[in-house]
Amino acid sequence: MGLPLSADISNEDPAVVKKGEQLLADAVKAVRDIGGSKLGGILYSAHTKYATQPTDRGRKNSIAAIAGIADIAKVVGVDLVLEIVNRFETNLLNTAAQGLDFIKATGSDHVALHLDTFHMNIEEANPAAAIRLAADKIGYFHIGESNRGYLGDGVINFDLIFDALLDIDYQRDITFESFSSAVVDEGLSIACAIWRDTWTDNQPLAEHAKSFIELKRAEAARRRKTNRKP
Numbered sequence: 001m002g003l004p005l006s007a008d009i010s011n012e013d014p015a016v017v018k019k020g021e022q023l024l025a026d027a028v029k030a031v032r033d034i035g036g037s038k039l040g041g042i043l044y045s046a047h048t049k050y051a052t053q054p055t056d057r058g059r060k061n062s063i064a065a066i067a068g069i070a071d072i073a074k075v076v077g078v079d080l081v082l083e084i085v086n087r088f089e090t091n092l093l094n095t096a097a098q099g100l101d102f103i104k105a106t107g108s109d110h111v112a113l114h115l116d117t118f119h120m121n122i123e124e125a126n127p128a129a130a131i132r133l134a135a136d137k138i139g140y141f142h143i144g145e146s147n148r149g150y151l152g153d154g155v156i157n158f159d160l161i162f163d164a165l166l167d168i169d170y171q172r173d174i175t176f177e178s179f180s181s182a183v184v185d186e187g188l189s190i191a192c193a194i195w196r197d198t199w200t201d202n203q204p205l206a207e208h209a210k211s212f213i214e215l216k217r218a219e220a221a222r223r224r225k226t227n228r229k230p
């Protein structure tokens with residue numbers, strides 16, 4: 001999920017923040033009602049390319065709102081995971097370190113990070129180091145290629161990613177994320193700047209991703225046993 005600008009909890013206007021809080025509270029309850037276990041995405045700001053710098057007041061508004069939503073989520077048994085995304089999709093949290101600072105400021109033990117290799121490839125100096133830094137604060141994980149298409153068709157070094165996930169003993173979900181305007185919702189495709197499709201048939205794409213992830217996990221485990229660098 002990503003917030004619209006009209007309900008952006010990182011806005012300076014309390015009326016806009018209030019709309020966002022209502023939207024997030026409704027979303028948490030909707031997740032519970034469909035039997036889901038977590039709400040993730042750009043929950044702390046709008047999902048958009050901002051034309052302005054984040055402000056201190058806006059950041060504080062977002063922190064307070066997320067702290068309140070976390071209380072609701074805890075009561076209804078839904079995890080809250082904040083997706084760290086690149087500069088073109090939010091102005092507030094672009095790195096895992098920023099995300100950790102934000103979580104600390106909420107004072108809540110019910111907010112975790114949602115990391116994504118596509119975004120880390122753009123923003124982190126060292127994506128594997130970011131994973132190790134966030135460690136048990138990672139509540140959800142997106143595997144995506146640098147062009148958001150087939151895994152292995154881009155520049156991301158997944159060996160280093162899977163070594164880091166193994167090092168922190170990551171046991172939660174790993175979800176493959178890819179985009180094609182032929183399949184994915186038009187609004188989301190535009191927000192993610194999907195202007196050309198690297199695939200149109202999702203079945204072989206998903207099968208390939210599952211095999212790729214299983215292979216890379218197995219290779220990382222074997223490397224660890226033999227103490228070999230990728």
Ligand SMILES: [Mn+2]
Nearest residue numbers: 083116142177
């Ligand atoms: Mn993602």
